[in-house]
Amino acid sequence: MIAKEIEEYLDKPNRHLDSQVMDELVKLKEQARINKDEYIANYLWCLQQVYKIQSSYLTAFRMMKVGKYEDAWNALDRTDIEISFLEPHFEKYFGCIVGFRFYIAPILNAVKQFQKLFPYKYFFSHEIIVKEEKCSICGKKISLRHGCNHRIGQLYLGEMCCHEITDMEFLAEAIVTDPFDKYTIIHVEGQEYNYYPLEQLMKVIKDPFALWNVDELQVVSPEYKNIGRNELCPCGSGKKYKKCCLGTNKIYTKHFRINLANREFGEIQPLTFYNTVKK
Numbered sequence: 001m002i003a004k005e006i007e008e009y010l011d012k013p014n015r016h017l018d019s020q021v022m023d024e025l026v027k028l029k030e031q032a033r034i035n036k037d038e039y040i041a042n043y044l045w046c047l048q049q050v051y052k053i054q055s056s057y058l059t060a061f062r063m064m065k066v067g068k069y070e071d072a073w074n075a076l077d078r079t080d081i082e083i084s085f086l087e088p089h090f091e092k093y094f095g096c097i098v099g100f101r102f103y104i105a106p107i108l109n110a111v112k113q114f115q116k117l118f119p120y121k122y123f124f125s126h127e128i129i130v131k132e133e134k135c136s137i138c139g140k141k142i143s144l145r146h147g148c149n150h151r152i153g154q155l156y157l158g159e160m161c162c163h164e165i166t167d168m169e170f171l172a173e174a175i176v177t178d179p180f181d182k183y184t185i186i187h188v189e190g191q192e193y194n195y196y197p198l199e200q201l202m203k204v205i206k207d208p209f210a211l212w213n214v215d216e217l218q219v220v221s222p223e224y225k226n227i228g229r230n231e232l233c234p235c236g237s238g239k240k241y242k243k244c245c246l247g248t249n250k251i252y253t254k255h256f257r258i259n260l261a262n263r264e265f266g267e268i269q270p271l272t273f274y275n276t277v278k279k
């Protein structure tokens with residue numbers, strides 16, 4: 001396979017990726033590095049990124065299909081990170097923005113929509129002071145006074161420059177709700193995560209590249225519907241409804257409305273409501 005054929009292959013909506021394609025890219029890039037062909041090596045790095053994006057997204061989709069939600073969560077996060085690495089370089093090698101090819105736009109959309117349906121709320125975030133780093137391109141140590149000419153995120157002969165931390169001071173572990181790194185989920189003992197909205201969605205969504213979105217709505221929980229003011233409160237307090245939850249926000253629950261694009265008419269139509277309340 002030559003590089004152009006691989007580019008065409010990755011432009012198709014593949015449900016499974018042929019791992020030989022990646023092997024081929026590694027070989028081609030090695031040759032370009034030997035030839036000191038900067039442009040070709042960087043172009044091949046971009047194709048490898050496209051492969052990684054599609055591969056990690058398809059993994060996430062498969063994991064959700066079989067109910068392995070935490071693995072799926074990590075693969076979705078990986079997909080997001082790989083896209084952010086590729087984005088600044090894309091136009092130079094493909095002549096358009098990142099969303100216009102290789103199904104990256106539907107993938108990025110799906111990642112964001114799926115993430116909304118996960119029940120994870122709290123994450124660890126490390127607070128550290130970096131004392132010394134190493135450049136991944138030249139191997140030089142980087143400190144406040146000493147550096148090299150390579151810039152983080154730039155491509156050099158088919159490799160992206162990054163800094164590896166070799167010495168750091170650990171300050172604190174913080175608990176946050178919307179971190180940059182989303183893989184350190186905090187598990188609270190005894191807590192069960194509610195994957196109901198995801199389970200329901202995965203029953204109807206067949207195409208990993210389908211266009212859809214999700215609206216988060218606040219609605220009255222089913223157990224609070226049609227309750228008389230003088231009846232016992234559904235929360236189990238033993239008090240009358242009017243003296244307990246009535247008028248408070250306890251009676252509301254989060255609803256997810258999934259809108260699947262109607263391919264024939266090209267419009268977004270609400271498919272159904274998914275209730276997140278325990279059945």
Ligand SMILES: [Zn+2]
Pocket residue numbers: 135136137138139140148149150
């Ligand atoms: Zn360097």
Ligand SMILES: [Zn+2]
Pocket residue numbers: 233234235236237244245246
């Ligand atoms: Zn109550």
